[in-house]
Structures are given as structure tokens and as C-alpha cells.
Amino acid sequence: MLITCDAGIQIRRNECSLRQSKRPRKMRNLKAELGPVPKSQQEVSARQMTQEISVSHEQQAFLKKIELVPTRREPVEPETLQTILLPDESDISGGRRAENPHKRSYDDSTEDDQNPKKAAKARSSEYIQFRGYLLRQLNNALPAQEARLPGFIGDASKEVERILKQSVIQKESHSAIIVGPRSHYKTAIIDHHLTLLCRDFEKQFVIVKLNGYIHSEQAAINSIAFQLEAQLQSLHGNAASNFEISSGSLTEVFEKILRLIDTTTVQNKTTASSRAEKVSVIFIFDEIDTFAGPVRQTLLYNLFDMVEHARVPVCIIGCTTKMNVVEHLEKRVKSRFSQRIVYVPTINTLETFKTAIYEQLYVPKVHYCAKKWNECIQKELRGDKSELNRIIKNNFETFRSTAHLMNSLRVLIQKENSIEGLLNGIQSCRWIHSYNENQLDSSLSAKVKSLSDLELALLIAAGRVSLKTEDNVNFNLAYAEYSNMVKDTNKRMPIIPQASGTSLMLESALRVWSKLDVKNVWENLIDLDFLTEKGSIGLRVSAQAAFQASNYHTTGTIIPFDLRIYQMQITLQELRRTVSRSSMYYSWTQL
Ligand SMILES: Nc1ncnc2c1ncn2[C@@H]1O[C@H](COP(=O)(O)OP(=O)(O)OP(=O)(O)O)[C@@H](O)[C@H]1O
Ligand SMILES: [Mg+2]
Structure with a gap:
């Protein structure tokens, strides 16, 4: 050589x-x-x-x-799931051992006998990958290309997609409100389509997100300024001085926002390719009904006005659970709103409910574990006598919430370490049952049982006040009710005469604790969620209700602690059923 x-x-x-x-x-x-x-x-x-x-x-x-010994190659590549859940249908159709003779012809039972440890390791790592994918799917954490929205919201999803595309691609201005119950994919639909659009038209639009539960009107205006400033800066490089709009008073800020959006257009219009360079502004309002109060709807008015008059394409999409949100818009706001309402359908039949669950659990991968899992779920959903079916029916008749079922499944999926264990778990539903029992432990009635005597007394007093005042409870009223009740009870107590010749006093009467001591107990009840503040949440039907809603601040003054109004989360009737009959306070649970 x-x-x-x-x-x-x-x-x-x-x-x-x-x-x-x-x-x-x-x-x-x-x-x-x-x-x-x-x-x-x-x-x-x-x-x-x-x-x-x-x-x-x-x-x-x-x-x-060197003598060569035949060994079994690890079938799992650790990097991505795509490499594990093989994309090629022909590889998988035969089940776990691929039919492809070139790929795994060496992988027969004798091989497994020779290397049982390796085979088991490979199987468990395959399962772990599958489990990770399934959990990400349940947590809505898959990338937008792989994520799927459930079929029953298909029409609403298409409508939202159309509105967003018209705003981003065709540069039109739009406004719409999505109405649907809680956890019915309102936010998920918008996020899904925005992420897909972001991939293809990255610098063509900016998104401003607001949530009525977080932002008051003033905070919303500041937040719009802040978000616009940050995004426009990143779009145009670091020309910071041009975009400082979040400083100054609120009206100034809003004026600056409007001016900025308009001037951006003017600059772009002078260039030759004006159409391509326009930047659409997309506003996403969660809980838009909170901005539709009876006092002022300045923010909505200005934004909807912008949709009509701004030279930049503006798209406003609101989400709400209130069907009659449009009725609460002021005339001037209503006339500027496009009246386009997208209804997210609710699940009405058991079949749709089951389909929605199957869609969420189905793993669209050709892979041994995925195949077994899909088959098992399908079988359990079809079988009339299966435990899973029973739980689903129960859920449908009560909460009708897929989120609740998914939460209980998460425990099972996370706990099991093999596909066999997982399938057994689905069949026996042991983890689902224990999850549901745990949930009961943190329910309000379970909490009532854990209360101390004084806490229970005050809670019942608050319950009584709530019935008398149409659910407007404050600390003063509850304390007055509590002390009256204790005094009443004391009157009815038999007096034990003092034993002659001793200084021993038997305290037979109930003690009325001072207001200052009870204040602490009241705070505990608030912490335990028995009482929630009547904050500025939700629609207010009258100016009076809106006034009451501002629990801390009226014009210029701060409402003191004992006058703040709360709403009871448990009624007196419910308390009557929860408090044991042997309790001293049982008789109080009736007006
Ligand atoms: N981070 C998450 N992890 C797990 N599941 C999630 C997550 N976010 C949303 N989901 C689920 O996705 C579904 C849609 O949720 P989404 O937030 O889109 O509902 P929504 O209609 O916007 O509710 P809301 O009216 O409360 O805003 C629900 O079933 C919810 O349980
Ligand atoms: Mg939402």
C-alpha cells in the first residue's frame, strides 16, 4: 500500500x-x-x-x-420529541417494534432476554418522552404549529382568525367582542392565531394586552402607553426619544398615544411602499365589561373612535363572559363599535363533551405509547360501564368543565412511570377519585368545619347580616349582630348560683369579645375566602352600585376598615347544613 x-x-x-x-x-x-x-x-x-x-x-x-458482539441500539434520541414520536407512518404501523426490517430486525425477544436492562431503560425513556409531550399538550404549552384548538369552537376560531388577518395583512380596522363562558378558549383562540401570524408577519403589528381585572381605566391608559413604547422601540431600533409617551398626566398620555399612532402613519404614507410599512395596532381586552361601567367609558370611547378615525389600522378584540355587554355601552361608544360579536359555543350534549375530551387527550403521533394511549382512551370513552365514562357523565351533569377533568388526569399522568401503569390508572381511575376527594377537602364546607368557635360565630353573624341587607356585609354590621346574638343566648342561659363559702366563680355566660379582638378574626375569614370584597369587578347596573363598588376610595376620602363592604361566599342555609347540630351556634343559623 x-x-x-x-x-x-x-x-x-x-x-x-x-x-x-x-x-x-x-x-x-x-x-x-x-x-x-x-x-x-x-x-x-x-x-x-x-x-x-x-x-x-x-x-x-x-x-x-477486536471481536464484535451484536448489541441493541438505543431507539431513543434525547433531543426532540419529533425524533422519538416517529413521523413516518410506515415505521410504526406495526406497533412498538417497527415493521421496517432494516431498522429493527435485530430487536427480537432473544435480544431483550440478553439485554433486559437496556430494553427496559429504552422503554422507560420512550415513555418519559411521550409523557412529557402529553403533559405539554394538556398545559397548552405546545408550539403554535402543533397546538390544536377543540373542534366545537371551530366557527368562532375561524371568525377571529379572519378579523386578525384582515387587520394584519389587509391593514383594515376592526372591532369585535368575543363572548363565552369561563375556560371556553377565548384567550386561547386569540393567542393561537396571533402566534401563527407573528411567525409570518413579525414586524407588521404590535399587540397591546389589557385585563379589566388588573387595569383600572387610568392604569389601562398608562399600560397602553408603556406597551406601545416598548414595542415600537424594538420595532424601530433604539430611537428612544421619539417614543417617550408614558410620561405626563393621563390625558396627556392618551393624547400622545393617539398622536404617535397617527404620526407613524403619516411618516409611512410618504414612503413609496406605504401599505407594507403600516404597523397595525391590536388591542386585546380581557374582561372588557369592566370598562363598560355606568360612570364613564372614556377609554372605550377613545379606542373605538380610533378604530374609525385613526390613519393606522387598529383592531380591538374584547373578551367577556357577559352576554349583554353591548347593552351597557354608552350611546356614543355603541355607535362606534362595529357590533360584531363572536359567540363561543358552549358544550350542550354529552357526545360533544366526550369529543372535546378526546381531542384534548389524543396524541397525534405515530408511536408505540401514543398508539396504546389513544386506543385506550377511545375504548374507555366508548365503554358504557367504564369508570372514566362514569366520571365524565358525572362531570357533565355538574360542572361541565373539561379543565376540571384534565386537572385530575394530570396527577395520574405525572405519577405513573410506565405506559402499562398509565393505562391501568385510566381504567381504574384511582388517582382521579383521590384527586376529587382532595378537592372536597379544600371546599368551603370543609373549611367551615375547621373554624374556631369565635370564627364560626362571626361567620354565622355575617351570614345573617347578608340575608338581611341583600349581601352587603361590613364588619360593623357583623359585629353588632354577633354581640346581639351572644347577649340573647346569655339571657337564656340558666344562672348557676355561686357556691357558698368559696371564692370560685363559674363562668357560665358566653363572653362578648371586644371589637378590636374580633377584627383579627374578621381578617381570617377574609383570608379563608368566606368573604370577598365588592371590588370594581363586573358590570354595575346603576350609579349607586358603581359607587358601592369603589370599596376603598370615594372621591377624595378612604373608606375605613369596618365600613368596607363584602360579599358572602357561603349562605346561611349552607351554614345550617354544615354546622353540626350539637354545636352551640346551630340555633343561630336560622333567622
Ligand atoms: N397554563 C395553562 N395550563 C393548563 N391549562 C390551561 C392553561 N391555560 C389555559 N388552560 C386551559 O385552556 C382552556 C382555555 O383557557 P382560556 O384561558 O383560553 O379560557 P378563557 O375563555 O379565556 O377563560 P376566561 O374567561 O377565564 O378568560 C381551559 O380549559 C383552561 O383550563
Ligand atoms: Mg381569558
Whole structure:
């Protein structure tokens, strides 16, 4: 071989010299220098030569001495799920062991017998990958391309997609309100389509997100300014000075926002490709009904006005659970709103409910675990006597909440370490039952049982006040009720005469604790969620209700602690059923 190498070098030299043959004098000099060049008998390519040079023959001879033992190759690549949940249908159709003879022909039972540990390890790592994917699917954490929305909201989803595309691609202004019950994918639909649009039209729009539960009107205006400032800065590089709009008073800020949006358009219109350079502004309002109160709807008015008059495409999408939100809009706001309302349908039949659950649990991958899992879920959903079916029916008749069921399944999926265990768990539903029992433990009635005597007394007093005052409870009223009740009870208590000749006093009467001591107990009840503040949440039907809703601040003054109004989360009737009959306070649970 070494000789061949030398010959190769020789040949190169030969080629070299041939190329130079055009210059006869030089050639002659060369011949004189090297002598006659031997001609090669073999035809040799440059690639073959480099290959041969790169082989270390000593190493090869050594490697040949090593005896090769057949081993099972790890089927799992750790990096991505896509590589594990094989995309090629033909690989999988036969189940866990792929039918493809070239890929896994070595993987038979004798192999598993030889390397049982390795096989088990491979199987468990396959399962862990599958489990990770399933959990991400349940947590809505898959990338937008892979995420699927449930079928029953298909029409609403298409409508939202159309509105968003018209705003981003065709640069039109739109406004719409999405109405639907809680956890019915309102936010999920919007987020899904925005993420997909973001991929293709990244710098064509900015998104401003607001939530009525977080932002008051003033906070919303500040937040709009802040979000616009940040996003426009990142769009236009770091020309910070142009976009400082979040400073100054609120009216100034809003004026600046409007001016900024308008001027951006003017600048763009002067350029030749104005259409492509316009930046759409998309406002997403969660709980938009909170901005539709009876006092002022300045924010909505200004924003809807912007949809009509701004020179930049503006799209406003609101989400709410209130069906009659439009009725509460002021005339001037209503006339500017496009009246486009997208209703997210609710689940009405058991079949739709089951389909929605199947869609959430179905893993769209061709893979051993996924196949087994999909089959099992399908079977359990179809089987009339299956435990899962029973739980689903129960859920449908009570909460009708897929989120509740998914939460209980999460425990099972997280706990089990093998696909067999998971399938058994689905069949027996043991984890789902224990999850549901745990949920009961944190319910309000369970909390009532854990209360101390004084806490229970005050809670019942608050319950009584709530019935008398149409659910407007404050600390003063509850305390007055509590002390009256204690005094009433004390009156009815038999008086135990003091034993003669001793200084021992038997305290038979109930003690009326001072207001200051009870204040602490009141705070505990609030912490335990028995009482919730009447905050500025939700629609207010009258100005009076709106006034009451501002629990801390009226114009200029701060409402003191004992006058703040709360709403009871448990009624007196419920308390009557929860408090045990042997309790001293049982008689109080009736007006
Ligand atoms: N981070 C998350 N992890 C797990 N599940 C989630 C998560 N976010 C949302 N979901 C589920 O996705 C579904 C849709 O939720 P989404 O927030 O879109 O509902 P929504 O209609 O906007 O509710 P709301 O009226 O409360 O705003 C629900 O079933 C919810 O349980
Ligand atoms: Mg939402």
C-alpha cells in the first residue's frame, strides 16, 4: 500500500509535469532533473487517493482483532420529541417494534432476554418522552404549529382568525367582542392565531394586552402607553426619544398615544411602499365589561373612535363572559363599535363533551405509547360501564368543565412511570377519585368545619347580616349582630348560683369579645375566602352600585376598615347544613 501511495505522489508529479509540457524548454529542464518518469498501469481518481491516504492501516489491523458482539441500539434520541414520536407512518404501523426490517430486525425477544436492562431503560425513556409531550399538550404549552384548538369552537376560531388577518395583512380596522363562558378558549383562540401570524408577519403589528381585572381605566391608559413604547422601540431600533409617551398626566398620555399612532402613519404614507410599512395596532381586552361601567367609558370611547378615525389600522378584540355587554355601552361608544360579536359555543350534549375530551387527550403521533394511549382512551370513552365514562357523565351533569377533568388526569399522568401503569390508572381511575376527594377537602364546607368557635360565630353573624341587607356585609354590621346574638343566648342561659363559702366563680355566660379582638378574626375569614370584597369587578347596573363598588376610595376620602363592604361566599342555609347540630351556634343559623 505504501508503494501505491508513493506511486500516487509520483503520478501527481507526473500530471504536473504533463501540464507543463506546453513549455518545452522547462520540460526538458525537468526531465534532466528527475530522470525518466515511470507510467502508472492503474487508473486512479483523486478521491480514491485521499481516501487511501486517510486510512490508518495500523489502526485498522488493530480494530480487526477486536471481536464484535451484536448489541441493541438505543431507539431513543434525547433531543426532540419529533425524533422519538416517529413521523413516518410506515415505521410504526406495526406497533412498538417497527415493521421496517432494516431498522429493527435485530430487536427480537432473544435480544431483550440478553439485554433486559437496556430494553427496559429504552422503554422507560420512550415513555418519559411521550409523557412529557402529553403533559405539554394538556398545559397548552405546545408550539403554535402543533397546538390544536377543540373542534366545537371551530366557527368562532375561524371568525377571529379572519378579523386578525384582515387587520394584519389587509391593514383594515376592526372591532369585535368575543363572548363565552369561563375556560371556553377565548384567550386561547386569540393567542393561537396571533402566534401563527407573528411567525409570518413579525414586524407588521404590535399587540397591546389589557385585563379589566388588573387595569383600572387610568392604569389601562398608562399600560397602553408603556406597551406601545416598548414595542415600537424594538420595532424601530433604539430611537428612544421619539417614543417617550408614558410620561405626563393621563390625558396627556392618551393624547400622545393617539398622536404617535397617527404620526407613524403619516411618516409611512410618504414612503413609496406605504401599505407594507403600516404597523397595525391590536388591542386585546380581557374582561372588557369592566370598562363598560355606568360612570364613564372614556377609554372605550377613545379606542373605538380610533378604530374609525385613526390613519393606522387598529383592531380591538374584547373578551367577556357577559352576554349583554353591548347593552351597557354608552350611546356614543355603541355607535362606534362595529357590533360584531363572536359567540363561543358552549358544550350542550354529552357526545360533544366526550369529543372535546378526546381531542384534548389524543396524541397525534405515530408511536408505540401514543398508539396504546389513544386506543385506550377511545375504548374507555366508548365503554358504557367504564369508570372514566362514569366520571365524565358525572362531570357533565355538574360542572361541565373539561379543565376540571384534565386537572385530575394530570396527577395520574405525572405519577405513573410506565405506559402499562398509565393505562391501568385510566381504567381504574384511582388517582382521579383521590384527586376529587382532595378537592372536597379544600371546599368551603370543609373549611367551615375547621373554624374556631369565635370564627364560626362571626361567620354565622355575617351570614345573617347578608340575608338581611341583600349581601352587603361590613364588619360593623357583623359585629353588632354577633354581640346581639351572644347577649340573647346569655339571657337564656340558666344562672348557676355561686357556691357558698368559696371564692370560685363559674363562668357560665358566653363572653362578648371586644371589637378590636374580633377584627383579627374578621381578617381570617377574609383570608379563608368566606368573604370577598365588592371590588370594581363586573358590570354595575346603576350609579349607586358603581359607587358601592369603589370599596376603598370615594372621591377624595378612604373608606375605613369596618365600613368596607363584602360579599358572602357561603349562605346561611349552607351554614345550617354544615354546622353540626350539637354545636352551640346551630340555633343561630336560622333567622
Ligand atoms: N397554563 C395553562 N395550563 C393548563 N391549562 C390551561 C392553561 N391555560 C389555559 N388552560 C386551559 O385552556 C382552556 C382555555 O383557557 P382560556 O384561558 O383560553 O379560557 P378563557 O375563555 O379565556 O377563560 P376566561 O374567561 O377565564 O378568560 C381551559 O380549559 C383552561 O383550563
Ligand atoms: Mg381569558
